[in-house]
Structure formats: structure tokens, C-alpha cells
Amino acid sequence: MNEIRQMQRFLLRAFSTARITLDEPLVKDGVWSLNLFLTDYHLAVAWQAGRGFGIASNDSHGYGEGADEVYEDLDSALPRIVELITYRRPTVPPKSVRLKDLREQLGLSQEEVARRLGKKQSSISRAEARSDFHVSTLQEIAQALGGRLVVKMVFPDASEKELKLGGNEEAI
Amino acid sequence: MDKYARLQLFYERLQAAPAASTQDESYALLCDTLNEVEDEHSGVPNNPLNWLTDGRLYPPQTDRVYAVDGFPEVLRYNSFRHDTYIASNVPSK
Numbered sequence: 665m666n667e668i669r670q671m672q673r674f675l676l677r678a679f680s681t682a683r684i685t686l687d688e689p690l691v692k693d694g695v696w697s698l699n700l701f702l703t704d705y706h707l708a709v710a711w712q713a714g715r716g717f718g719i720a721s722n723d724s725h726g727y728g729e730g731a732d733e734v735y736e737d738l739d740s741a742l743p744r745i746v747e748l749i750t751y752r753r754p755t756v757p758p759k760s761v762r763l764k765d766l767r768e769q770l771g772l773s774q775e776e777v778a779r780r781l782g783k784k785q786s787s788i789s790r791a792e793a794r795s796d797f798h799v800s801t802l803q804e805i806a807q808a809l810g811g812r813l814v815v816k817m818v819f820p821d822a823s824e825k826e827l828k829l830g831g832n833e834e835a836i
Numbered sequence: 837m838d839k840y841a842r843l844q845l846f847y848e849r850l851q852a853a854p855a856a857s858t859q860d861e862s863y864a865l866l867c868d869t870l871n872e873v874e875d876e877h878s879g880v881p882n883n884p885l886n887w888l889t890d891g892r893l894y895p896p897q898t899d900r901v902y903a904v905d906g907f908p909e910v911l912r913y914n915s916f917r918h919d920t921y922i923a924s925n926v927p928s929k
Contacts, residue, residue: 687902687914694899697914708917710887710900718887720916726839727918728870728893730886757889769890771883 667738668696668711674742675700679749705752709745717741722754732757763805764792770809780808799829837877839893846873846893859911862922867895896920 665673672686675698683701698709707721710731718731719741725732732755735741748755758765767777767788774788781788781804791797791805799815806813815827837845849869856862870893871882880892896913904910910923 687912689899690901690903691899694901695897695914697900697902706917710914710916712899715887718916725917726893727843728895728915729839730889730894731916732889734888765888769883769886769888770881771885 666696666711666713667717668698668709670738671709671711671717671742671745672698675745675749678746682749700749702749702752705749707745707749709741719745719748720755721748722757725755731755762792767792767809772809777805777808781805803829839878839891842873842877842893845877846870849873859922859924863913866920866922870895 668686672684675682675684679700679702681702685697685699685701687697689695689697693713695710695712695715698711700707700709705721707719710718716734716736717738718734720729720732722732733744735744747753767774774785774792778785778788791801799813803813813829815829817825817827819825846869849872850866853865853869856865874880874892874894875882878892880890882892882894883890884894884897894915896915896918900914902912902914904912904921907923910921913920913922
């Protein structure tokens with residue numbers, strides 16, 4: 665039994681008043697689509713072997729938008745889905761992205777980014793796992809991704825100031 | 837341009853386009869029209885393999901096609917929380 669069928673079986677038991685549909689794709693290795701409906705609440709789940717789960721339950725979700733949240737496997741997706749359904753909560757679209765997700769959104773491989781920087785793929789892999797960077801490193805990576813780095817400070821009154829980068833290199 | 841305005845523009849262009857004569861043409865028209873609008877106004881590169889929302893609106897993909905019970909000539913394309921049905925308006929003989 666694949667993971668989406670396991671999820672369906674669990675949800676049918678946990679939320680017996682919900683209407684739950686599960687659609688098998690016509691194409692081999694396609695995307696399975698599960699929809700759960702309760703009064704005034706709709707949760708949509710997509711699953712594909714090797715890709716994991718994508719979910720959306722936000723009423724402002726527009727036609728053609730991707731998943732608000734993505735999870736690699738059933739163990740990580742199911743608790744979140746149970747929480748969303750239990751409390752009728754909307755999924756939360758990403759406001760910020762990890763470096764790895766940003767690179768993938770841009771359709772670039774680690775090898776390609778490494779080539780643009782004149783570095784080895786392993787250095788990109790290490791960079792994506794880090795949480796502490798030199799500003800110059802982030803600037804290089806931003807340029808390799810086709811963008812530019814902007815550093816902002818946000819204050820309690822919600823005001824923002826863009827920081828001018830220059831002078832001595834400092835770690836962020 | 838925000839997603840609501842882009843969606844409205846997509847609908848307007850789709851309605852103004854000549855009618856398609858096959859399911860494949862219909863699907864291609866939908867994809868081409870939405871991709872054109874998004875290329876012009878979303879500011880986000882086209883990357884349909886990315887599952888996580890990136891601010892761009894994507895046409896339904898061919899790996900998310902489903903049958904419709906009782907309607908063998910209708911194809912249902914699924915996007916998150918939305919379905920697109922494509923079928924002929926001409927009754928089969």
C-alpha cells in the first residue's frame with residue numbers, strides 16, 4: 665500500500681464525518697490527489713512517489729498555485745495534516761525559503777551553481793546545510809542564482825532599513 | 837501585478853481566443869495562455885517541477901489527470917484545490 669493510501673485509511677478513521685476522495689492518476693507514476701471536505705473546510709493533498717506530499721487548505725489559494733507546504737514522507741506530513749484538520753487551520757505559504765529550496769525553485773542543480781562559481785558541487789551542498797555565512801559568500805551565491813543580495817534590518821515597529829554592504833567583511 | 841489581476845487577465849485572454857477543436861488543443865490553449873500571462877506579469881521563472889508555491893500560477897500538469905466517473909470523454913486536470921474539466925461540446929454520435 666503506498667503512502668497516500670495509508671494516509672487515506674488513517675484519515676477515514678480519524679475523521680469519520682469528513683468526505684474524503686482519493687484519485688489515482690491516469691499516467692504511470694503520476695500525482696495522486698486526496699481531498700478532505702468538512703463543513704466550511706477543504707484540505708487538498710497531492711502525493712507522488714519519490715516526491716512526497718504537498719498540501720493546501722488556504723481559502724485564498726489561487727488557481728494554479730503550488731502547495732503551501734511540502735513534506736518528504738508520511739511520518740512528517742501526517743501530524744501536520746491532523747493538526748490542520750482538527751483545528752480547521754489554513755496552510756501557511758512560505759514567506760522565506762531555504763537556500764536549497766530557492767535553488768530548486770529556480771530549476772538549478774548544485775552542479776550548475778558550482779560551475780557558475782568555479783567551485784565544486786560539494787561546496788554548494790555544504791553551503792546549503794549551513795546557517796552561518798559570510799556576506800561575501802551569500803553575495804556570490806545570489807549572483808550565481810541570477811539575483812542580488814539585499815540585507816534588511818526589521819525593527820519592532822515594523823520599519824525596515826536596508827543595510828549598505830561594504831567595508832570589512834562580516835559574518836551574518 | 838498580483839495573482840488576482842493575472843488570473844482575470846488569463847480568463848479574458850482565454851475567452852477571447854478562438855475555440856479549440858480537440859481536447860489536446862484545449863489543454864494547449866489553456867497552458868499557453870496562462871504561461872504567457874505569467875511570463876509577462878508574474879516576475880517568476882517557469883518551473884512547474886517545483887511543488888512549493890513560488891508566486892507563479894501554473895496550468896494543471898499532465899501527471900495530474902484523472903478520469904470522471906460516468907463521463908469517459910471528460911478529462912479532469914487537478915491543481916491544488918482546483919479542478920479543470922476538458923471535454924467536447926459536440927455530443928458524440
